[in-house]
Amino acid sequence: MKISVISVYIWSMLFKDIIGQEEVKKRLVHSVQENRVSHAQLFLGAEGAGALPLALAYTQYILCKTRRGGEACGLCASCIKCGKLVHPDVHFVYPIAIKKGDVEKSTDVAPEWREAFLGNPYLNLPDWFSHLDAENKQPIIGVEESGEILRKLSLTTYEGEFKVMIIWMPEKMNAAAANKLLKILEEPPDKTLFILVSENEEALLRTIYSRTQLIKVNRLSDEEIKKALTENNQLSATDAARIAYLADGNYNAAIKLTRENIEENSHLIKFREWMRMVFKADVVSILSWVEEIANSKVGRENQKAFLLYGLNILRECLVGMYGDKKLMRVDGEELDFVQKLSTRLDGTLCKQLSDELNEAIIHIERNGSGKLIFTDLSLKCMRIAKQNAPPQPSPQGRA
Ligand SMILES: [Zn+2]
Secondary structure, rough: OOOOOOOOOOOOOHHOOOOHHHHHHHHHHHHHHOOEEEEEEEEOOOOOOOOHHHHHHHHHHOOOOOOOOOEEOOOOOHHHHHOOOOOOOEEEEEOOOOOOOOOOOOOHHHHHHHHHHOOOOOOHHHHHHHHHOOOOOOOOEOOHHHHOOOOOOHOOOOOOOOOEEEEEEEHEEEEEHHHHHHHHHHHOOOEHHHHHOOOOOHHHHHHHHOOOEEEEOOOHHHHHEEEHHHHOOOOOOHHHHHHHHHHHOHHHHHHHHHHHHHHHHHHHHHHHHHHHHHOOOOOOHHHHHHHOOOOOOOOOHHHHHHHHHHHHHHHHHHHHHOOOOOOOOOOHHHHHHHHHHHHHHHHHHHHHHHHOOOOOOOHHHOOOHHHHHHHHHHHHHHHHHHOOOOOOOOOOOOO
C-alpha cells in the first residue's frame, strides 16, 4: 500500500481551494461584483465545514487588485499577503487564553495564530488551544480586544479600499466585549467589513446576530470530502470513502482520521515485516530492524504505540480463531495479514507473544534502552515462533 504524506498546507486562499460550498461562493462573488457587500456578515457553519477559510478567500477576493471573474488572481501583492495572513488591512480576532499583562488580545499571539491556521485552515477551537499549549484554559475574547478593534479601525488603510475584521468564534466574547462590538456594529465605520465566523448561533448575542447578514455555510457532503482527500492527501478511493463517511461532513475530523490511518498503515507494515523476520528467524534482518525502531527519533511513545498495535493484531488473531468473526475489527490489508498470521499461531503462542509485547511495553515505560528491549523481545519471539511453527507460508505469504 502506498503511504501518502498528509498535506493540509495547500493554501492560497482562493475560492477554488475551498472544499465545496459552490452556492455560497457564487453568492459572495455576486455581492462584490454588484457592489453590495454588507458591512457586517455572519458566516455560520458547523466545525469543519470551512466557514473560516471561506471568510479568508472572500477577503482576498475583495482586496485583490486584479480579480478574474469569480476568482482572485492569487498573484498580486495583496493576494500574497492575504495568503500569508500578513495583509495590513486584514485583522483577526480569535479567542485566547488570557494572561494579565502578557496575553490580553489576539495580536499578542499572532505568530502562533498564523502557524496554526496555515497548518490547518479547518482547525477547531481545541486545535487552536492545543497549539497554544493552553488546553485547560478558558477561551475568551475579552474586553481588551474591543479597545484593540477600535484602535485598528482608526488606522488608515494601507493598500486596499477596505479594512476587514475577521472575528472567529464571536460566541466566546465576554459580555463587555460583546457590548462594545455591538456599539461598533450599530455605527459602522466607513469602508470596513466585519466578518463574524461562528459555529454556534445560539451562543451569540441576539442583538449581534440581528445586526449581521447571515451567510450559512453548510456541512460538506461525503462526496466532497472524499474528493478532497483523494486530491489533497492522495488517499486511495476506498480509504477516502471510509474516512469521509466517518467524518460526517467535518473536514477537520477527516484530516485527523487520515493522519491516524497513515500511522496505522505504517504500524501494519512494520509489524508485518517484523513478524516475517521472526518466523524466518532472520537474525541479521532483525538486528537492522531493531536499529531502526530503537532510533531515538522514533521516540518512546511511538515505540509503545507500535507494540500496542501488535497486541491488537494478536487479539484479532485470537478472536478470529476462537471467537465470533463478526467481532473482528480489521478489514482490508489488515484482515488479510491477521488471517495469514493466524495460520502460524495457536492460542498458546498468541498468549506467549502477547505477554512478551506487554513486558516490553513495561520496560519502555521504565525508560529502558530501546535497543536492548527490542533485541531481547525479537529473540524471545523467535524462540516462541520456533516451538510450534507449522510448515506454512510466512505471514506475508511470499517468503
Ligand atoms: Zn490578487
